[in-house]
Amino acid sequence: MLCMRFDVLTIFPDMFTPILMDSIIGRAVKSGILEINTINIRDFSKDKHFKTDDYPYGGGSGMVMTPQPIYDAWQSVVNGLDYVPKLVYLSPQGNCLTQKKALELREEKHIVLLCGHYEGIDERIIELIVDEEVSIGDYVLTGGELPAMVLIDCVSRLVPGVLPSEEAFSNESHYSGLLEYPQYTRPYDFMGKTVPETLISGHHANIDKWRQEMSLKRTAQKRPDLLKPSPL
Ligand code: 4HQ
Numbered sequence: 001m002l003c004m005r006f007d008v009l010t011i012f013p014d015m016f017t018p019i020l021m022d023s024i025i026g027r028a029v030k031s032g033i034l035e036i037n038t039i040n041i042r043d044f045s046k047d048k049h050f051k052t053d054d055y056p057y058g059g060g061s062g063m064v065m066t067p068q069p070i071y072d073a074w075q076s077v078v079n080g081l082d083y084v085p086k087l088v089y090l091s092p093q094g095n096c097l098t099q100k101k102a103l104e105l106r107e108e109k110h111i112v113l114l115c116g117h118y119e120g121i122d123e124r125i126i127e128l129i130v131d132e133e134v135s136i137g138d139y140v141l142t143g144g145e146l147p148a149m150v151l152i153d154c155v156s157r158l159v160p161g162v163l164p165s166e167e168a169f170s171n172e173s174h175y176s177g178l179l180e181y182p183q184y185t186r187p188y189d190f191m192g193k194t195v196p197e198t199l200i201s202g203h204h205a206n207i208d209k210w211r212q213e214m215s216l217k218r219t220a221q222k223r224p225d226l227l228k229p230s231p232l
Contacts, residue, residue, distance in 0.1 A: 003159045004108070005035040006152050007077045007085070008145075009070060010115040011052055013038035015145045025153060028162040036152065037077075041065075044072035053118055062119035070114065070125050077112055085110035086131045090144035090151070091120070094133030097151060101134065105151070106158040113151065115144030177226060181214040
């Protein structure tokens with residue numbers, strides 16, 4: 001039944017409740033296809049005030065997350081397993097989270113996500129236990145929680161049974177590398193604008209052809225970079 005497990009190491013576990021509630025992801029958790037746990041790093045602090053951060057060596061502004069509570073929180077997840085789950089640290093320095101990366105991460109049965117705050121985490125944690133750094137884009141956030149949620153969402157929907165129908169993700173945006181074709185629903189006429197005739201023709205070969213052409217045209221117009229051969 002269980003298909004994929006995520007454990008999130010964070011100082012803000014409550015931020016994850018919305019994605020575990022009534023969303024598609026929440027439904028998959030309830031049905032047992034996904035397991036998502038949050039681990040509060042603060043619970044593992046050996047400091048008398050349960051501190052999880054400290055001043056940076058060498059000075060400078062901001063705080064750095066202390067290695068000890070992070071290491072112990074990770075140990076609490078790994079203890080008792082007969083394998084070592086992949087540990088991903090969400091960071092602007094990481095590999096970009098693309099659809100290709102999501103398909104790759106989907107192959108893992110268990111991923112541990114580490115969310116950093118302030119100026120980041122002590123470098124020795126990255127050297128000792130982080131397997132991969134992943135970025136959700138070239139902008140700066142206040143913490144790794146939103147990136148972790150983005151990663152969980154886009155990887156989870158690739159897990160069989162999470163989406164209502166199996167084919168739902170196979171012909172959409174970024175799967176083929178093209179953008180999605182325009183979609184219409186009722187009414188036929190909205191504010192004087194009607195639905196393209198091909199779509200109401202019932203001729204499925206023509207509909208497929210129209211959709212393919214629109215995908216290509218749209219990609220050329222809105223995201224020409226996606227049509228250029230990638231450097232890899
Ligand atoms: N942060 N993609 C700084 C990000 C980020 C991103 C997470 C802010 C880590 C320490 N993470 N903390 N962009 O901006 O993943």
